[in-house]
Amino acid sequence: MNPDDxxxxxxxxxxxxxxKKGTIGITDYAQEALGDIVYIDLPEVDTAxxxxxxxxxxxxxxxxxxxxxxLAGVIVKVNDDLAESPEVINEDPYGKGxxxxxxxxNPAEAEDLMDSSEYxxxxxxxxx
Amino acid sequence: MDLAILGAGPGGYVAAIKAxxxxxxxxxxxxxxxxxxxLNWGCIPTKxxxxxxxxxxxxxxxxxxxxxxxGSVTPxxxxxxxxxxxxxxxxxKGIRSLLKAGGxxxxxxxxxxxxxxxxxxxxxxxxxxxxxxxxxxxxxxxxPAQIAAFPFDNRNIISSTGALELSxxxxxxxxxxAGAIGCEFACIYRELGSEVTLVEMAGRAVATEDQEISAxxxxxxxxKKIRLLTDVRVEKVDVREDGxxxxxSDGQELAAEKVLVSIGRAFxxxxxxxxxxxxxxxxxxxxxxxxxxxxxxxxVYAVGDVTGGLLLAHVASRQGLVAAQNCMGxxxxxxxxxxxxxxxxxxxxxSVGLRQHQAEERGLKTRIGRFQFRGLGKAHAMGEIAGxxxxxxxxxTDEILGAHIxxxxxxxxxxEMAVAMQHGLTARDIAATIHVHPALAEGLLEAxxxxxxEAVHVLPASDR
Ligand SMILES: Cc1cc2nc3c(=O)[nH]c(=O)nc-3n(C[C@H](O)[C@H](O)[C@H](O)COP(=O)(O)OP(=O)(O)OC[C@H]3O[C@@H](n4cnc5c(N)ncnc54)[C@H](O)[C@@H]3O)c2cc1C
Numbered sequence: 184m185n186p187d188d189x190x191x192x193x194x195x196x197x198x199x200x201x202x203k204k205g206t207i208g209i210t211d212y213a214q215e216a217l218g219d220i221v222y223i224d225l226p227e228v229d230t231a232x233x234x235x236x237x238x239x240x241x242x243x244x245x246x247x248x249x250x251x252x253x254l255a256g257v258i259v260k261v262n263d264d265l266a267e268s269p270e271v272i273n274e275d276p277y278g279k280g281x282x283x284x285x286x287x288x289n290p291a292e293a294e295d296l297m298d299s300s301e302y303x304x305x306x307x308x309x310x311x
Numbered sequence: 312m313d314l315a316i317l318g319a320g321p322g323g324y325v326a327a328i329k330a331x332x333x334x335x336x337x338x339x340x341x342x343x344x345x346x347x348x349x350l351n352w353g354c355i356p357t358k359x360x361x362x363x364x365x366x367x368x369x370x371x372x373x374x375x376x377x378x379x380x381x382g383s384v385t386p387x388x389x390x391x392x393x394x395x396x397x398x399x400x401x402x403x404k405g406i407r408s409l410l411k412a413g414g415x416x417x418x419x420x421x422x423x424x425x426x427x428x429x430x431x432x433x434x435x436x437x438x439x440x441x442x443x444x445x446x447x448x449x450x451x452x453x454x455p456a457q458i459a460a461f462p463f464d465n466r467n468i469i470s471s472t473g474a475l476e477l478s479x480x481x482x483x484x485x486x487x488x489a490g491a492i493g494c495e496f497a498c499i500y501r502e503l504g505s506e507v508t509l510v511e512m513a514g515r516a517v518a519t520e521d522q523e524i525s526a527x528x529x530x531x532x533x534x535k536k537i538r539l540l541t542d543v544r545v546e547k548v549d550v551r552e553d554g555x556x557x558x559x560s561d562g563q564e565l566a567a568e569k570v571l572v573s574i575g576r577a578f579x580x581x582x583x584x585x586x587x588x589x590x591x592x593x594x595x596x597x598x599x600x601x602x603x604x605x606x607x608x609x610x611v612y613a614v615g616d617v618t619g620g621l622l623l624a625h626v627a628s629r630q631g632l633v634a635a636q637n638c639m640g641x642x643x644x645x646x647x648x649x650x651x652x653x654x655x656x657x658x659x660x661x662s663v664g665l666r667q668h669q670a671e672e673r674g675l676k677t678r679i680g681r682f683q684f685r686g687l688g689k690a691h692a693m694g695e696i697a698g699x700x701x702x703x704x705x706x707x708t709d710e711i712l713g714a715h716i717x718x719x720x721x722x723x724x725x726x727e728m729a730v731a732m733q734h735g736l737t738a739r740d741i742a743a744t745i746h747v748h749p750a751l752a753e754g755l756l757e758a759x760x761x762x763x764x765e766a767v768h769v770l771p772a773s774d775r
Pocket of ligand 1 (some may be wrong): 317318319320321322323340341342343344345346347349350352354355416420422426450451452453454470472484492571579580583614615616617621622623624625626627653655716
């Protein structure tokens with residue numbers, strides 16, 4: 184269920200690497216835990232971000248939660264469609280619900296993140 | 312005892328009634344209208360407009376409440392303003408009859424102190440006479456401050472007073488100053504359909520509030536598509552045929568139909584005879600008073616905005632009560648430790664006591680409890696889940712040092728915290744008190760529990 188071509192961060196975000204660019208979103212587990220998402224405070228293009236830092240905040244009917252970027256770089260694109268339809272994150276967290284694209288400082292750092300099977304184990308542990 | 316009071320705003324008229332109750336013969340002199348800024352051009356008219364726009368906002372959400380509207384809901388400025396005028400005039404009548412019933416002599420005219428005991432009055436009816444008293448309270452209030460480079464023209468460059476009298480909804484509104492007044496008008500006119508830009512020279516909107524409040528307000532403004540620019544100044548405004556063009560310190564140029572300047576208040580201490588009396592004034596023109604609200608001229612007191620402290624109606628009124636009693640022989644000191652205050656944005660903001668950064672600056676050790684309105688069933692039922700409540704308690708004693716709320720009915724909720732602070736109650740005292748379910752005040756119960764990490768309706772830390 185968690186796609187194999189993605190890398191995962193312990194704060195429940197994912198990154199899809201394509202060359203120097205990384206697309207970021209939140210995981211299915213995260214959207215499920217948050218419940219109905221009603222708003223996302225999207226980051227701004229051209230912002231430089233550090234790995235493990237907050238780039239955005241999501242409001243659901245239950246909670247507000249920070250979106251943590253797994254990798255460092257500069258935000259080059261954000262998913263503006265989410266401004267009007269944040270619920271897309273619930274519906275399609277790994278597809279249309281992507282949040283931002285980052286021009287990565289060092290794509291090789293992705294190696295330190297979890298792959299899908301590691302992430303699945305990690306959330307099983309968290310659930311305990 | 313003869314007491315003369317200059318100005319019938321919430322400071323002056325409350326002082327007048329109190330002093331009369333205590334047996335003074337009171338003459339109250341008012342140049343414009345009883346109720347002052349608060350009732351005529353401030354608190355009450357803004358909140359009346361807000362009542363219309365809040366209802367409009369709700370009407371727009373009708374469908375989500377399962378209500379079907381046949382037709383549409385559109386704002387009619389003429390009738391919105393008529394309603395506002397009616398609310399104001401009803402209250403004006405109310406104060407006039409209170410004054411009358413209290414035995415206060417009301418003089419409609421402009422007063423100037425010619426000695427510490429004498430006020431020369433130019434009556435509205437053309438008369439002129441002198442009112443002589445044993446003691447005097449100055450309660451002349453304040454007015455909108457303007458920017459020298461682009462003063463009010465009351466057409467394109469307007470004050471808060473002008474913004475309460477527009478006959479049409481401006482297509483676009485540029486608001487200079489994102490304090491309480493600027494942010495309230497931003498919400499009102501945005502809801503009516505104006506494109507609104509707030510320009511603030513400080514680093515954040517409502518800069519005197521807790522930083523978390525400013526951060527959430529920035530978010531809520533963004534949701535409403537109100538543009539907020541911070542750390543930038545409007546340096547110049549050109550009035551052109553198609554509206555105004557504003558030039559900002561960062562080089563940006565913004566066009567708008569109107570500019571509302573809400574950068575603060577100027578104090579009405581100039582034309583009241585202050586110089587002749589030798590009244591001590593501060594650098595901003597505010598009249599300096601001691602803790603008993605007496606000026607440097609014995610027997611002359613001052614209350615309210617003109618003293619330049621907290622520019623709030625309820626502070627002015629409390630000062631009026633204290634000054635009236637002191638004029639009648641008491642020696643009561645004003646106590647500003649617990650002053651709740653509200654900003655009527657949507658959602659509302661309210662605060663009392665220390666902000667977190669103030670507590671830190673004072674080197675206080677604190678525990679902080681927070682709760683989100685979205686954790687309350689009542690907030691969901693009402694369809695108003697945005698916002699949070701925050702309680703700051705002293706680490707050792709657990710005494711509540713401050714509370715900050717942004718969310719539905721914040722201006723009412725804050726009083727539980729104010730009473731708690733007034734009486735030195737602790738976060739545990741609040742947590743031990745049964746609160747009604749379902750009610751928004753449960754948020755304070757939860758926040759108080761969270762001070763000790765014991766809230767029941769909070770997700771574990773990693774999910775917050
Ligand atoms: C848009 C706006 C919204 C506001 N909203 C709020 C709010 O929600 N809550 C809140 O607490 N505060 C609010 N305020 C602030 C509040 O209005 C003031 O703090 C309050 O009115 C101060 O009361 P005061 O009696 O000191 O002075 P004022 O209300 O200014 O009254 C002074 C009176 O003195 C009269 N006067 C002046 N000079 C003379 C003279 N020489 N002779 C005779 N009469 C004279 C004036 O005509 C006036 O009526 C708001 C203010 C504005 C502008």
